Amino acid sequence: MESAADTEESYDLGYEPSPSSVDQTDHSPTETTSYSTISGDSFKHRRMYSEISASSELTYDSSYSDTPSPVCWPAMKSPNLTALTRLETRQQKPENQEPVDIELEMMKERFSKLLLGEDMSGSGKGVCTAVTISNAITNLYASVFGQHLKLEPLHLEKKLMWKREMNCLLSVCDYIVEFVPASHNLKDGTAVEILTNRPRSDISINLPALRKLDAMLVEQVLESFHDMEFWYAEQGSMSGNSTRSGSFRRIIPPPQRTEQKWWLPVPCVPSNGLSDESRKHLRHQRNCTNQILKAAMAINSSILAEMEIPDTYIASLPKSGKESVGDTIYRYMSQCSANKFSPDYLLNYLNISSEHEALELADRVEASMYTWRRKACLNPSKSSWNMVKDLMSDIDRSDKNTVLAERAEILLFTLKQRYPELSQTTLDTSKIQCNKDVGQAILESYSRVLEGLAFNIVAWIEDVLFMDKSTKNLVVESR
Known part of the structure; x- marks a missing residue:
């Protein structure tokens, strides 16, 4: 049948x-x-x-x-x-x-x-x-x-x-x-x-870890938030049990939620704030989810690093790394001594104010890094014997292009650590679109979506904790 x-x-x-x-x-x-x-x-x-x-x-x-079998078919x-x-x-x-x-x-x-x-x-x-x-x-x-x-x-x-x-x-x-x-x-x-x-080794190592992270997020973290003391008001409206009224923009100030997603539901807490037990539970889950987020980010970064760089991206690289990063960044990276180079100081001086600026800077720094690496490998001043020795031994650390490439890599790493919610760079997007390895595609996409889920959970927990802190401050001020 x-x-x-x-x-x-x-x-x-x-x-x-x-x-x-x-x-x-x-x-x-x-x-x-x-x-x-x-x-x-x-x-x-x-x-x-x-x-x-x-x-x-x-x-x-x-x-x-x-x-x-077809042999037994009557007609x-x-x-x-x-x-x-x-x-x-x-x-x-x-x-x-x-x-x-x-x-x-x-x-x-x-x-x-x-x-x-x-x-x-x-x-x-x-x-x-x-x-x-x-x-x-x-x-x-x-x-x-x-x-x-x-x-x-x-x-x-x-x-x-x-x-x-x-x-x-x-x-x-x-x-x-x-x-x-x-x-x-x-x-x-x-x-x-x-x-x-x-x-395959990369799949046998990373896939069980990703499955474990998936189960922890869905079965342990999310399942633990039932019958909680806080609740939600949809799309910026507050319920009658809340101590305040107004839009989401007024409740959560810009430093707390930078994206200003006003359409998200608003967390609400009792008039006296959360109990110590609920607050302890939220902080514990936030710490656990942060560890899951770091693990997913590490797996995703390792998979992207193993993917081949597309030829289209190599062809689109600028001829000069200085032209890519700009005069200010290039002057600091080239003139600063090795023991005084500080990527944090440089990022503080640039005063990045939005995610768009951070992503644009990451694209320019990454492009200059590969430009300097390519020049370090194809330096015409080196003799053929020196090029052979570079391939057989360590890279010439005194070469200016090599030093600039290493500093660009450090600056890019620091930038991604400071802005963990940063979107994918142009190189990462090109790798995903041009990748033909099915195993790498599965590991990259699986780790990326788990990274997004963990980041959202941490942001939701931070919103509830911030609302609890604001409510407690109002209670103290009213006394």
Whole structure:
């Protein structure tokens, strides 16, 4: 029967049907490598492809046959008769099996997009598999956590959807292996060397760690925020139990929330503030989430560092590093002695006032760093023997381009540490878009979305603690 075939096919995909994952209120994000924004219109547009693919099945039968092999077929079936039989079988299905069919069609649609590289025309103009899987993980994160803006447990439907579909996307890593030599003894006792496969080293190390971080964020951190003393008022409006009224901009001053996201729900606390137990719980979860954030950032940075630099980025580098960073930064980096160079002093002098300025500076410093590195390797003043010695031994630390490249790297690292919410640089974006390694794409996108979730949780906790502190100060002043 068709229902049995559908159920067997869904289990073959490693996917357990559940009607809870069918959520028509989900929103699909725009295709981007950075943290995606939510768009309700894009979700409706994406669902149109599912309806088209479902109707196109009437002209082609792709279901599995119950017969063991084509040799045992008594006669060839007509495509029109097969399509008519499938249509009648669908119409005769009980109502309780309808959600299973919808979920199966959703999985067919998503795996089709993975195979087509998001090119619905099938003309082979789609992106590579690595970019497609990276976008799929980013879109899934935005669909599950895009509307989750509070310190509260994740809804059961969303949690099941996240686990089920991430398991499907991460299952690709089970088949990414590397070959290593091993010794094998024959029956006569002769020892021969053979090649055996094992999981690729970067995946076997980083993927279990990312799964652990994922479970800690969803199962431990978010689940711990139930029946709490604080609550939320939607979109800047305060509830009647709050001690103050006004917009989100007035409650949280600019130093506390730099992005001024006024549409986020406002945390509210009792008139006397939070209890010591609740405050201690919030601080403990903030510290734990901060550690998870640092771990996800470290994994993401290591994966991006291993990715190859695209030729298009190398071609776009400026001819001069001084032209990229500007006269002020170049003068300080070139004239300052080794023991007096301070990236913190330089950043304080620049007085960066916005995330846009910080990201622009990071792009310019990173471009100058690779420009100076390229010049250090291709310095025409070096003889051929000196170039060979540089390759065989350490790099010439006295070379001016090498010194400037090292200082640019230190400045870039300090800049990213000072602004952890900084968006991806131009080089990181180019690496993700041009990457063709599926394993690296999965690890990078998985660590990036976990980094975003951990950062949001820390920001939400900081908002509640700031509201508690402000309320306590008001109580003290009123006395």
